[in-house]
Amino acid sequence: MVEDGIFLKSLDLFKEAFPGRINQILKSKEEGKKIIGTLCLYVPDELIYACGADRVILCGGRSATIAAAEEYLPRNLCPLIKSSFGSVIDQKCSKTKSCPHFGLVDLIVAEATCDGKKKMYELMDKYIPTYVMDLPQKPENQNAQEYYIKELESLKDVLEKLTGNKITDAQLRNEIKSANETRKLLHAIYELRKIDSPPIRGTEMLKVLQQMHFLSPGEFRKNLVLLLDELKLKKRENSGPRIMISGCPMAAGNMKVPEIIENRGGLIVAEESCTGTRAFWDLVDEKKEPMKAIAERYLKIPCACMYPNERRINQILKLAGDFNVDGVVYYTLQFCHGYNVEKYRVGEALKKSGIPLLSIETDYSGADTEQIKTRVDAFLEMLE
Amino acid sequence: MISIGIDAGAATTKAVVLRDNEIAGYTIIPTGFDFRKAGEKAFEEVLSNCGISESKVGTILATGYGRNSIGFADKTISEITAHARGVGYLIPAAHTIIDIGGQDSKVISTENGKVVDFLMNDRCAAGTGKFLEYTAKALEISLDELGTLALVSKNPANISSMCTVFAESEVISLRAQKTKKEDIAAGLIESIILRTTAMVKKLGIKPEVAFVGGVAKNPGVVKAFEKALDIAVLLPEEPQITGALGAALLV
Ligand code: SF4
Numbered sequence: 001m002v003e004d005g006i007f008l009k010s011l012d013l014f015k016e017a018f019p020g021r022i023n024q025i026l027k028s029k030e031e032g033k034k035i036i037g038t039l040c041l042y043v044p045d046e047l048i049y050a051c052g053a054d055r056v057i058l059c060g061g062r063s064a065t066i067a068a069a070e071e072y073l074p075r076n077l078c079p080l081i082k083s084s085f086g087s088v089i090d091q092k093c094s095k096t097k098s099c100p101h102f103g104l105v106d107l108i109v110a111e112a113t114c115d116g117k118k119k120m121y122e123l124m125d126k127y128i129p130t131y132v133m134d135l136p137q138k139p140e141n142q143n144a145q146e147y148y149i150k151e152l153e154s155l156k157d158v159l160e161k162l163t164g165n166k167i168t169d170a171q172l173r174n175e176i177k178s179a180n181e182t183r184k185l186l187h188a189i190y191e192l193r194k195i196d197s198p199p200i201r202g203t204e205m206l207k208v209l210q211q212m213h214f215l216s217p218g219e220f221r222k223n224l225v226l227l228l229d230e231l232k233l234k235k236r237e238n239s240g241p242r243i244m245i246s247g248c249p250m251a252a253g254n255m256k257v258p259e260i261i262e263n264r265g266g267l268i269v270a271e272e273s274c275t276g277t278r279a280f281w282d283l284v285d286e287k288k289e290p291m292k293a294i295a296e297r298y299l300k301i302p303c304a305c306m307y308p309n310e311r312r313i314n315q316i317l318k319l320a321g322d323f324n325v326d327g328v329v330y331y332t333l334q335f336c337h338g339y340n341v342e343k344y345r346v347g348e349a350l351k352k353s354g355i356p357l358l359s360i361e362t363d364y365s366g367a368d369t370e371q372i373k374t375r376v377d378a379f380l381e382m383l384e
Numbered sequence: 385m386i387s388i389g390i391d392a393g394a395a396t397t398k399a400v401v402l403r404d405n406e407i408a409g410y411t412i413i414p415t416g417f418d419f420r421k422a423g424e425k426a427f428e429e430v431l432s433n434c435g436i437s438e439s440k441v442g443t444i445l446a447t448g449y450g451r452n453s454i455g456f457a458d459k460t461i462s463e464i465t466a467h468a469r470g471v472g473y474l475i476p477a478a479h480t481i482i483d484i485g486g487q488d489s490k491v492i493s494t495e496n497g498k499v500v501d502f503l504m505n506d507r508c509a510a511g512t513g514k515f516l517e518y519t520a521k522a523l524e525i526s527l528d529e530l531g532t533l534a535l536v537s538k539n540p541a542n543i544s545s546m547c548t549v550f551a552e553s554e555v556i557s558l559r560a561q562k563t564k565k566e567d568i569a570a571g572l573i574e575s576i577i578l579r580t581t582a583m584v585k586k587l588g589i590k591p592e593v594a595f596v597g598g599v600a601k602n603p604g605v606v607k608a609f610e611k612a613l614d615i616a617v618l619l620p621e622e623p624q625i626t627g628a629l630g631a632a633l634l635v
């Protein structure tokens with residue numbers, strides 16, 4: 001990708017948000033607010049905020065905390081799980097102290113997605129109280145929604161008990177409205193990435209999305225408004241083969257592959273991931289009964305833990321077309337079986353549509369950087 | 385016009401001189417510790433081999449694992465693109481390229497010398513030249529001997545470890561069980577063939593199939609490949625230089 005040297009000032013708001021946000025959480029706590037930790041998109045923010053709690057994401061993207069986690073967890077486990085767990089258990093270690101928010105969490109609201117996470121939650125509970133909500137594994141089943149709503153009701157009880165506040169329909173509707181605003185802003189920004197010379201690069205966008213569940217929704221939204229304004233004003237010359245990333249989440253701290261892609265000349269125009277479209281794509285229907293509308297929306301998230309997941313393949317093909325993608329980089333974390341196994345069917349579908357695919361399976365270490373560079377170079381050369 | 389392609393591989397550095405689109409000469413030297421030094425040495429050597437002075441050289445293109453260390457190159461290109469081009473020049477009928485080098489192995493699907501798809505093995509030595517090198521050591525024979533020895537085996541041993549380190553200990557325990565040397569050698573070769581054919585099949589075989597890289601010089605491996613893929617594989621006269629040649633052609 002060719003850079004034009006024009007900087008987006010509003011991006012600093014996301015980059016520099018960390019210390020401010022920690023102070024904010026500290027203050028919330030002093031005011032008696034409860035802090036909820038989450039690790040997955042299937043846990044609706046709306047419920048947490050409707051009962052007056054605050055929320056931070058605990059997904060780990062850094063390798064520094066992995067060694068500590070491996071004292072408890074097997075080596076051949078997804079690095080995201082190990083990194084997250086490592087941050088929890090290693091609060092006192094100087095290397096991991098940069099995640100002080102873990103120590104401020106009152107309750108982790110976890111979810112039954114992949115096996116590795118589920119089992120890790122059993123261990124995590126020893127350090128921070130952890131509540132695991134169940135998810136229907138076949139979300140397209142007739143009774144799936146009903147079941148998920150029941151789980152949401154139970155979560156509601158848990159949150160109400162923890163905070164001492166009641167979640168009313170009016171509050172829920174308010175939160176839904178605000179969350180939809182955020183989703184619409186992200187759609188507007190992604191719309192700009194469809195054009196020939198998008199005003200924002202993939203590595204820049206990823207850093208924004210990595211903050212989505214770390215910042216408070218209000219602050220995140222405020223920053224997005226500023227970013228969108230700036231993007232509309234500034235014309236930037238970003239070019240290179242148009243790449244879409246698809247696959248596992250890239251939690252904050254994990255920038256390896258997108259950075260290689262853009263440093264080597266590619267231009268990331270979309271990311272089908274939980275630090276991408278899956279985080280904001282569908283809106284919650286504001287006309288429907290709130291719990292039902294929330295359930296409807298969240299069950300649409302096309303995570304590879306679910307079966308069947310044809311919807312994800314369809315979404316990838318649609319995005320590839322809409323964003324005028326030249327090639328897809330299928331990104332997976334080692335030992336993430338869901339996304340690694342689903343790769344085959346995604347690859348078949350892309351092949352049929354004539355869209356080239358490069359698959360990269362990696363972890364948080366830098367050991368394979370050179371190998372990845374070679375593949376990315378060859379892929380970009382092939383697309384040119 | 386004179387151009388030079390340098391393939392800075394993990395085990396060997398190759399340089400090819402191209403004069404008016406014809407190969408004027410080449411060299412293959414061990415890389416050693418320093419990619420840059422090896423690149424410089426290969427460059428000087430190939431020029432003196434061909435009796436060409438440095439001032440006559442037009443463009444220099446570097447490829448291979450250490451390509452970014454070759455500071456005097458005008459441009460770099462990935463070895464996948466380079467091999468496709470080099471093989472396309474030498475064996476125009478080839479549409480599938482298998483390259484097993486010291487550090488990695490790859491399978492490339494091509495159309496008119498251009499890459500249309502490729503697969504590379506993952507991050508470890510399994511299925512590469514290194515695998516054979518280490519395990520040959522455990523048999524106390526040279527790499528060349530491994531290939532010729534394997535040819536006489538009637539009953540290849542079953543080596544189940546993909547990992548080089550584990551395979552090495554497996555070889556030692558097979559020796560302790562008095563398994564014949566040639567059977568172990570053949571088993572080792574079958575093990576890397578198994579890995580690579582899985583990649584070839586994943587990508588799809590489009591004839592003709594060309595086999596390049598250092599391991600292609602091993603007759604035992606070539607024979608085993610033909611058997612596993614059920615197709616004759618084509619070898620360039622010098623299978624190690626296709627990357628450097630491709631780079632020289634791509635300037
Ligand atoms: S990939 Fe699946 S399990 Fe992971 S955060 Fe996304 S929805 Fe949750």
Ligand code: SF4
Pocket residue numbers: 078079080081113114116117248249305333335336337338339
């Ligand atoms: S990336 Fe895969 S294995 Fe890791 S936590 Fe998410 S779903 Fe589980």
